[in-house]
Amino acid sequence: MLFYTLFLLVTTFSVFSLDENPAKGLLSMLNIILLIVPLVSIMFSTIYLYNSAEFIELLVSQPLKRKTIWLSLFIGLSASFSFSLLIGIGLPIIIFQPNAIGAMLIGIGIILSNVFIAIAMLSSVKTRDKAKGIGFAILVWLYFTILFDGLVLFFLFQFADYPLDKIMIIISSFNPIDLSRILILLQLDVSAMMGYTGAIFKDFFGTSSGMIISFSILMFWVFFPVFFSIRNFNKKDL
């Protein structure tokens, strides 16, 4: 965990100090937050949960509710990840980019970490086999970062003759990474997003109600996996 914090801190600092153009630094930050943060979150959480399987068994034998144990595991992971992110990315951003984009990056980073911790918890409770669980975690990450966008692009080319703007907004909410990317994009590429269909997205995501809706969808992405994992954990034969 300390290593992760340090890694984030070093990369963020170097990204911002390497280039005199802060906009380029922000772009690299965007990639770190959209690719590395979810990967580390989901992998670390999965491995952690499998490694502490015996400890969890021990806890279950104590007079504690299973729900409390599972939730405290989630809160522990979430707190440590959010904290590393705050230090690792928050600190350099406060120094180099103390503005709305910076705040957005930190906020989105924290939410994305939590989303992927929640997914990791669900996947690790579903499968008993460690190798299978980790494989599944990698697959989930791969799906959300690359495969999903590829499918969307394919869908877009196939149905280019139809008005897709509203459908695209709905589709994007099926992928927390896409949703986060669009939210940051609206801050970063505001000039381009004001043009053409960009304006439609801006009308939705840029307004405060759209912002609230998209943030609540992201929250759902945290809440639902955690909720289902608790249900599964309650019934699970350890």
Added chain:
Amino acid sequence: MKMICYILTLLICVDSFGANVLCVGKSKQFISITAAICSAKDGDTVIVYPGHYYEKNLIVNKKIYLKGIGYPVLDGQKKYEVVSVKANAVVVDGFKIIHSGVSSIEDLGGIKIYDSRDVVIKNNILEDTFFGIYTQYGKNCTIQNNELHANNLEEQQSGNGIHCWKSDSMKIIGNTITGHRDGIYFEFVTNSIIWRNTSFKNIRYGLHFMFSNNDAYIANLFTANGAGVAVMFSHGVKMYSNTFQENWGDASYGLLLKEISDSYIEGNVFNKNTSGIYMEGASRLLVKKNSFENNGWGMKIQASCMEIEVGNNNFIGNTFDVSTNGSLVLNTFNNNYWDKYDGYDLNKDRVGDIPYHPVSMYSMIVEKYPTAMILFRSFITALLDKTEKLIPSITPEGLKDNKPQMKRKF
């Protein structure tokens, strides 16, 4: 010495024998300006003292100097054209002109110049006028240091700020225009200059040019107009050192060029526009030493343009530097600085060793499928862009900068 004496005597003579000064005010010689103009001769000066004047339609049909002291108010009562200039070499200086009538049939204006030459309109404030300052068949007129405000919300119910029609050798200098339909509108105007004006938050264009050849506009500021600036169907237009900024929206352009030829675009700044320059059917343009910063699209050059030279410009922080809609390229790009250039310079001559292709694959995709904008900056699109760079198939191969600069030029 003798010569100076002669000139001085001559001047005094002219002043004392030729021109009279007529004063208008509450306790002055004349109470209404109309009456003063009625008894004035060519060459007289009419001085108007502060007050609120309801002159209906004030017609200036003699060659006089109409001077306001402390901004006397001329009120059109939302019915009349306030001042109509119908004589040569009239000067209208220092008035506050408010509430002109609104009529699309007659194009009522705050100040309207009819078939006259050498008229000077300066230092006036125009508020809530339909058209602001309107010239038809004017020649060598000067419109200087006026302030024009209108608060119209709809395009149909609003006129242009400074409107020139079939005029020649006009000088539009240092005016501030806001809230009108078009800030400055030129139609069939030739050999004129638009210099140091500020045009912002107008409903349609900050500056609108139609069929106006051999004009120059220099050091103007166009900010947040509904659709930016449009220059259409003209040739020999010189655009130097202007700033185009914050023109945001679907059909909004920093500078829209349509059917323009033989023109110069030099030293301008395009900042935070959805599209910096949009060109359609333009030919033989020289675009140099401009700065394109933080735009959605730096330049959109449609395939219908030819012989456009883009050189020595800075492209910094744009989402897309250049986009086009076809594979035919008849334009040249040279010696520009592109902040997205990731080539190298081994011989240290400050020129990148490999050419830069400013059109990214994704900008071509977005041009074709605008909805694809939603996937912008995702991993898959970055992947597509990289593959396209290795094996170009969609982007026009000819559109490249052979001498990309390593450092920004200015």
